[in-house]
Amino acid sequence: QVQLVESGGGLVPPGGSLRLSCAASGFKYPLYAIGWFRQAPGNEREGLSCISNTDGSIHYADSVKGRFTISRDNAKNMVYLQMNSLKPEDTAVYYCAARTLNGYCTFGYRDFGSWGQGTQVTVSS
Numbered sequence: 001q002v003q004l005v006e007s008g009g010g011l012v013p014p015g016g017s018l019r020l021s022c023a024a025s026g027f028k029y030p031l032y033a034i035g036w037f038r039q040a041p042g043n044e045r046e047g048l049s050c051i052s053n054t055d056g057s058i059h060y061a062d063s064v065k066g067r068f069t070i071s072r073d074n075a076k077n078m079v080y081l082q083m084n085s086l087k088p089e090d091t092a093v094y095y096c097a098a099r100t101l102n103g104y105c106t107f108g109y110r111d112f113g114s115w116g117q118g119t120q121v122t123v124s125s
Contacts, residue, residue: 002026002098002114009094009119012086018121020081022096031103034079035112036070038092038121045095047107049081054103061107086123093118 008020024034035050049070050059058070069082079096097112099105 002100004096004098004114004116006094006096006116006119009121011122011124013125014086014088014123016086016123017082017084018086020083020094020096020119020121022079022081022116024077024079024096024098027098027100029100031100033099033103033105033112034072035097035099035105035107035109036068036079036081037095037097037109037112038090039095039118040092043092045109046092047109048094050105050107051079052103052105057105059105059107083121086121088123090121090123092121094121095119 003026005023031054033052036048039045048064051070067085072079095118096116098114099112
């Protein structure tokens with residue numbers, strides 16, 4: 001059973017940086033994608049970035065392109081989201097999720113079957 005645990009959230013001033021971590025385990029097969037999503041109160045869950053073991057691709061939503069960077073350490077089964085130039089509108093609960101059906105990236109949250117518990121990111125002065 002796939003398990004995902006996020007960490008690294010917190011309070012940061014506008015313009016600041018945070019690095020989120022996602023510890024992933026329990027994959028039956030080595031082909032999967034890990035996505036980062038966020039959800040603010042009253043909003044739908046938004047796909048931010050995705051990295052695929054299946055084809056090696058990396059994808060970013062326009063809202064975070066140039067500010068956020070996704071990376072992975074396969075030896076440690078970790079996926080990271082480096083977030084720079086944070087804005088108040090980045091405030092949300094951030095989740096990592098795994099897609100194991102075919103391991104290709106998508107930003108549709110319904111395509112991901114395993115989710116972490118989420119970590120709060122608050123950008124405020």
